[in-house]
Amino acid sequence: MGWLMGWAATPQEVFDKTLLGYAIGEDPRVLLPQMICQDGYFVSHIAGEVELPDVADVDRFLPPYRLPFALDPDHPVSDGPQIHPEQGPPLQLERARAMEAAIPVIRQRTDEFAEVFGRRYPHFVESFMLDDADVALVISGGHSVTCRAAIEQMRERGIKVGMARLLWFRPFPTEDLQHALAGVKVVGVVETNLGLGGASYGGILSLDVTTALFHTPHQQPLVTSFMAGLGGETVPVAEFTWMTHKLLQAQQRGRVEKATHWVNFEE
Amino acid sequence: MPDVVKQLLPLFEEEGRAAAVSDEVGRDRHYLPLLPEVDPYQAGHRTCAGCGPAIEYRWVLKAAGQNTVLAGPTGCMYVANSTYLCTPYTVPWAHTPIASGGSFTSGMAAAYEAMIRKGRYQGVYPNIIVMAGDGSAADIGLGSISGALYRNHDALFLCYDNECYANTGIQTSPTTPYAGMTTFTPYGKAIPEGKRLPPKDLARMMAEGHPNCYVATTTVGYPIDLMNKTGKGLNHEGAAFLHCFTPCQKGWVYQTSMTVEIGRRVVECGLFPVWEYDPVTREYQYFHPPVQRPVVDYLAMQGRFGHMLPEHIATTQRAANRNWEDIGVDVPQELREAEDPERHRRMKDEEFAMPLNRGVGV
Numbered sequence: 233m234g235w236l237m238g239w240a241a242t243p244q245e246v247f248d249k250t251l252l253g254y255a256i257g258e259d260p261r262v263l264l265p266q267m268i269c270q271d272g273y274f275v276s277h278i279a280g281e282v283e284l285p286d287v288a289d290v291d292r293f294l295p296p297y298r299l300p301f302a303l304d305p306d307h308p309v310s311d312g313p314q315i316h317p318e319q320g321p322p323l324q325l326e327r328a329r330a331m332e333a334a335i336p337v338i339r340q341r342t343d344e345f346a347e348v349f350g351r352r353y354p355h356f357v358e359s360f361m362l363d364d365a366d367v368a369l370v371i372s373g374g375h376s377v378t379c380r381a382a383i384e385q386m387r388e389r390g391i392k393v394g395m396a397r398l399l400w401f402r403p404f405p406t407e408d409l410q411h412a413l414a415g416v417k418v419v420g421v422v423e424t425n426l427g428l429g430g431a432s433y434g435g436i437l438s439l440d441v442t443t444a445l446f447h448t449p450h451q452q453p454l455v456t457s458f459m460a461g462l463g464g465e466t467v468p469v470a471e472f473t474w475m476t477h478k479l480l481q482a483q484q485r486g487r488v489e490k491a492t493h494w495v496n497f498e499e
Numbered sequence: 500m501p502d503v504v505k506q507l508l509p510l511f512e513e514e515g516r517a518a519a520v521s522d523e524v525g526r527d528r529h530y531l532p533l534l535p536e537v538d539p540y541q542a543g544h545r546t547c548a549g550c551g552p553a554i555e556y557r558w559v560l561k562a563a564g565q566n567t568v569l570a571g572p573t574g575c576m577y578v579a580n581s582t583y584l585c586t587p588y589t590v591p592w593a594h595t596p597i598a599s600g601g602s603f604t605s606g607m608a609a610a611y612e613a614m615i616r617k618g619r620y621q622g623v624y625p626n627i628i629v630m631a632g633d634g635s636a637a638d639i640g641l642g643s644i645s646g647a648l649y650r651n652h653d654a655l656f657l658c659y660d661n662e663c664y665a666n667t668g669i670q671t672s673p674t675t676p677y678a679g680m681t682t683f684t685p686y687g688k689a690i691p692e693g694k695r696l697p698p699k700d701l702a703r704m705m706a707e708g709h710p711n712c713y714v715a716t717t718t719v720g721y722p723i724d725l726m727n728k729t730g731k732g733l734n735h736e737g738a739a740f741l742h743c744f745t746p747c748q749k750g751w752v753y754q755t756s757m758t759v760e761i762g763r764r765v766v767e768c769g770l771f772p773v774w775e776y777d778p779v780t781r782e783y784q785y786f787h788p789p790v791q792r793p794v795v796d797y798l799a800m801q802g803r804f805g806h807m808l809p810e811h812i813a814t815t816q817r818a819a820n821r822n823w824e825d826i827g828v829d830v831p832q833e834l835r836e837a838e839d840p841e842r843h844r845r846m847k848d849e850e851f852a853m854p855l856n857r858g859v860g861v
Contacts, residue, residue, distance in 0.1 A: 302591075303591040303593055304591060305566045305568060305590060305625050306622070307591075308588065308590050308592075309591055309592075310588055310593075311592065311593035313581030313585075313594065314577070314578060314581055314583060316582070316583065
């Protein structure tokens, strides 16, 4: 509630996003708390190479933090008092606007990061082989590495599949995702989470993706989701192939079988 | 690297404090004329008539002065003090969630130390105070406060104890006394005493368990004692914990003018020992009130005890007598005899007893 949430796929990205998180969250236009999320174990516990930047470069990228309302006896403020009910809506509107204001700031800071450190990340959505794709998997986090390998193998067999990886979950990149998936006919959301009792009776990611695609200015694709890798289980190439098979089936039939598939629990 | 310069607060003469003299030689000589004029806790709050914690807030901040940073975990004194666009504080204040008073205050203390050392804050290290209710300090936020005391951050951690969750409508807390009625411990046929458990001894727990921590208890009945313990706690290099007994008129049901009197009677009945713990010598210094009273004198003033039966009063007297022995005071014959239920009437038959609390329970 009110936190920026970036989602990293590799240890390097976790490190880089941490720097980015400060730059974005401390920006006076945003001033929101931020989480840099990573898959427990898959990213956090598997060794990978990380290139550490020069301190001088980091100082150039991150100016000293100027807290606008410090707890300073020379400038007393009362921070976090109670509000009356009628003060609630305007306050929440301001928070919602701060979250929206983070979108251009994320774009700007991601570009600045590339200039300073030389690593260029997509602003919000990584598009992988989506240009001519008929079906696409939407994913976040470390399993995207396996997903890419699976897609390359399927492409060799002539299957027109692509991948969209979300680099941020909050603010949700609605426009970027709509644009990335333009022309795709069936979308499968890979859930590595469980949102019990939600509208899809599966994970939480598909709820946001479905809403974004419902309002897309392009041709509306079919959407389904896949529960995989829960509890820290690996999601091997074969499972991504199975998911893609389900998407192709839906494309053929012109409708999805159901909102949520449990991988390995159904035919 | 600049040194962290700490303040040294002045202490006040304790000669005239009410605690030190008996009724015969002028019990009312407890106001000293030399109190500072500064009052960082100002008008602009909405506490109830006869609010004990509000009195405590005023004395503590008077003693601490203007170079102070204050945190307030959720509790009645968060809700009653702060309203958006209106504040009673002339010092910086921040709200924290009820469980994180300790961790928030650790952060403030560590940040000030670091910023001064790095030359990013010019000025004297401020008094850092967190005032948590008993629900926060003894129950929900106990872990975070214990952690902060253990890490020995230079701050004062104060528990204003009104012996219930007053903010949400008087529910039982770990410091609610035996037989204290709350909405969660109503008296009835099955449990005639209302609350069965004796209170958690929070201050002892803090003193015994945290090396280097200055710990003291006091009540709003002794303003100079409260102010001096605030000063000593803040002057102490490292963590200090102060447990202050603050009557709650709404929760305890007594006449609003009796807050200070109750704050003294609880000590004179032996139900709330007032002491100081020196972490260096590992010794307790106990305050021996000049007057000793039977517990009925204290209980009868409050509607929350109006349902007590003779055996409950005798049980409370036994607990008080054990407290007297603990702090090295002889228990007079009269109080020993009061451990016998035969000596008591039902509380509602006592002369001068407050009427039963009709707001809750049976």
